[in-house]
Amino acid sequence: MSLLEEKMDKELLEEAERVIKPLLREDEELLYQAFCDLTEDGSYGHRWLFLTRQRVIVVTPEKGSKVEVDVREIKSATVNDYTGNGNLDLSTTSGTRELLRFSRSCTDQFRKAMLVINELTSDRVLFDKANGVRMPIADERRRKTTLMWLLGYLKPHLPLALLGMMLSLSVTGLGLVPPYLMRTLVDEVITKRNFNLLPILTLTLVTIYAANTFMSIGQSYTLSYLAQKIVFNIRRQVYEHLQLLSMGFYDRISSGRVLSRVTDDVGRVNWFLVWGIPNLVINSLQIIGIGMILFTLNLGLAIFALLPVPMIVVGIPLFRRKARRIYHKLWRRWADMSSLLVDTIPGAIVVKAHSQEKSEVRRLTERMTMVVKSNLETTRLNLSFFPMLGFTASVGAAVVWYIGGGQVLNGTLTLGTLWMFVSYMWMFYGPIQSLTNLVQPLQEALTSGERVLEIVELRPDIKDADDAVSFNFNGAIEFKDVSFGYQPYIPVVKNITLDIRAGETIGVVGPSGGGKTTLTKLLLRFYDPSEGSISIDGVDIRKIAVECLRRQIGIVQQDPFLFYGSVAFNIMYGKSDSAPEEIIAAAKAANAHDFIMGSYAGYDSHVGERGSRISGGERQRIAIARAILTDPKILVMDEATSSVDTLTERQIQKALENLVVGRTTIIIAHRLSTLQRADRIIVVDKGKVLEVGNHKELMQTGGLYSQLYNAQFAEAQEVAAPLVS
C-alpha cells in the first residue's frame, strides 16, 4: 500500500468518525466500518456501513438518511460477486434483503464486513479494529510532481549544481555586454569620430567573447556531467526497484512495457536533464536580464517589444495541458510497439511454426500506424501554436522599427540607443523562441518522467515484516487453512491444510490447473495467501526474512530459465562466491558433471541465448545444480521432469535419489512413476487436497490417484504391446 493510500484512508477514517459519532448510543462501540462506491440502483455514489455489537447501520451521506438492522434479527450475511460489482445480502428473520451494492474495488472490505456480521450473529466477535477502511484508489495519486522528483536527484550534487548555475549566470551576463558596446561604437566612436576609443572597444569585445567561450565550455561540461550522474542514478534506482517488486507486478505488466520504461522513457528524461534544464535556465536568465535592460532603456518601445509575452503566458499552459494527454498517448503506443517486438522476436519459433510471419508483420504495421497517427497528432498540435507565436513576435519587431525610427528622426532617441535596443530585442526573441521550442520536448520528457516515476512509486506487495527473523531451517512445513487466488475471490487454492515433516519427500499430483504450482509459489512467498498461513519449523513465513526464506528453498521449474553466460555462471547464480569445487560438487549432485565436461570449454562453455545451445534435460540438470548449490533445506521440483524424455528423466531421478537425503523435498509431477519413492503423495484438484497417502495406500483406496495411475499404466502398456507381441 502506498503512502498516499494510507493518507487517504486516514482522511476517510476521520470522515467516518464524523458521520458515525452522532449516531452511536452511549454504550455502543464501533467495530467495523466500510465505504462503498455504488448506490442501490447502480449509479456511483457513497454509502457507509457501520457495524457495532448491536446494529448494522448503512448511512447515505448525501441524504443524511440511514438504514439500520438489529443484529438479533440477522441470520447471516453473504457477499455475492458479480461482474464489475457485487453486493452484501443480509438474511434476517423477515427475509433476505440487499444491504449494499459496491464495485469490485470494495469487495475486500465487504468480505471482511461479512465475516464480522457473521461472527456477530454467532456471538464470538473478536475484531481487529486496525484493519479499518480501504478505499478504492483514485487515479490522481501523484505524490510528488515529476519535476520535483527529478530535481530531488540534484541534492547530492548541490555544489556542482551551484557551480553550473554560477557559470550560467556569468555566461548570460557577458552575453548582454556586446550590444552595449555597440551603442558606444555608434554614438561615441562613429558619430563623434573618436579614433582612440576604437581599439579599446574592439579589444574589450574580443576579451568578452573569449571569456564567454571558455565559460560556456565549462558550463556545458558541468551541466552535462551533472545530468549524466542523475540519469545514472535514476536508471539504477528504477532497476533496483524493479528487482524488488513482487511477482504480481510482473504478472500484470508485460516485460516489453517495463523495458520501454527503463530504456526509452529514461532516455527521454536524460535528454531533458542534459539539454532541457540547462537551456531552460539560461534562456530564462537571458529573458529576465534583457527584459530589464529593455525597460530601463525605453519604456515605450519595450511595451511593443514585449507584445508576444502575454500570448506565451496564456498559451503555454493551455498548450501543455493538451500536450500532456497527447504525448502520454504517444508513449503508450510506442510501448505497444516495443512490447510486440519483445514478444515476437524471442518467440520466433512459434511464429514460424504457425507460419504467422505475415500476420505478425500486419500486427506490427497496425501498431506502427497508431504511432504514426499519434506523431502526426502531436505535430498538428505544435503547428497550431508555435508559428502563430513567431508571427506575433515579428509584428512586435516591426512596430519597434516604426516607432523607434520616428523617435530617432525627431531626435528624442540617439541612433546608438535604437541600434542597441533592436539588438537586445532580437536577443530577447532568441531565448523566447528557444524556450517555446523547448516546451514541446520538455513536455515529452516530463510525461516520460511520469511513467518512470509511476514504477518507482509502486510499492512491493511482499516485503519483510519489521520483526522478520532469519534462522537455519530444519525443513518442517505446515500449510494451515491456506486459500489464495490470483484474482480476488477466485480461489485457486482453497483451505489447504498440510503437515510436512522435516526430511520428508512429498509427491504432489493432480490435473493441471489444480493449484499445485500455486502451492510452491506461496511457499516461496511470491504471493501471500489471502487466508490461512504457511509456516516453516513453526514460524509463519510472513515473519521470515524473504531472503532467508528463498535462500533455503531450492526450486527447479518445468522450463528453467538460464541466463546468457557460462555454465558455471548459471550454476553459481544463487551464490556468487562459490568455490570452483562447490560448483563441480553441485553439478555432480545434479548428475550434470559428465555432460558439462564433454562440452567444448567445460564449465566455461556458454549456454546460448535463453539456454538454447543445450538440450532440455541438460538445462534441467543445470537448474538442479543451481538449486542445490546453496544447499537448501527444502527442495521443490515443480514438474521438473515433465518436459524431458523418459531416459533423461531417469538420469534426473538418479540425481534426486542422493539429493532428497536430509532435505524436505516436494516433487510435483504428472508422470506418476516419478513418485513411487515418495513418503507420501498428495492428490490436489480444484484447489483442494483430495487424498493423502503413499503409493500403496492410495492404490488401495481406489480414488483419483489410482484412476490416474491406471490410466497412465494402461497407456504405457498400449505403447509397449505391439513391441512385445
Added chain:
Amino acid sequence: MPLRDFLIQLNIVQASSLRIEPGNRLDRIKVTLDGVPHDDVVPRRPFPLSIPEFVIFSQTQSPAQVGDSKGKGGEEPQSREICMLKDYRELDERSRLNLEQVLGKLYFIPRVLKVERLETSGDEFEWEILTDRGPRILHTRSRRQVINIGTRIIVIDTHDNIYNIEDIGKLDRRSRMLLETVA
C-alpha cells in the same frame, strides 16, 4: 545429502601427494597418487578459461568397464575421476612439465599478441590477429562471443575455437583501440 558430502567425494588432493609422468600415449599421463600408480590418465580442465590451473585427473572407460551390462541407453560416456587438483602449478617441476605437455595438446587456446584488424558489419566481426601460434583470421557473431574477465578477454569464434587475450593492458596501443570497439 548435503553438499559437503558431495564435496568430499570429489577427492581434492594436495599437489605434494601427486607425481606425474608421461603416459603410454601422447595425450595420456601416468599419475601416482599417494604411491598408487594410475595409467592412462587424462588431465582435464573443468574451467579451461577462467581457472586454467584447476585440473581433474580421470580415466575414460569404455561402456563395458562402466559395469552396466544391460547398457542403459542415453547415458553420457562415463569416466572415473581419480582426483582433482586445485592448482597444478604447485606440483614439483618435473610433474608440472609432464602435465603441461599433455595439457598443451588437449587444450589449444592461442594467446593473442596483437590485433591487426577488426572490421564489423552489424553484429559480425572479422578479426585479423597475431597469436603466439601465428597469424589468424577469425569471425565472431555476437558481442557475447567476446567475454571480459577482468583484464582478460576470451574470444570464441563462430566455430568454437578459443583465443585468449591475457591482459589487455599489455597489448600495443593500436590493438587496444581496436578492442575498444567491441568491448
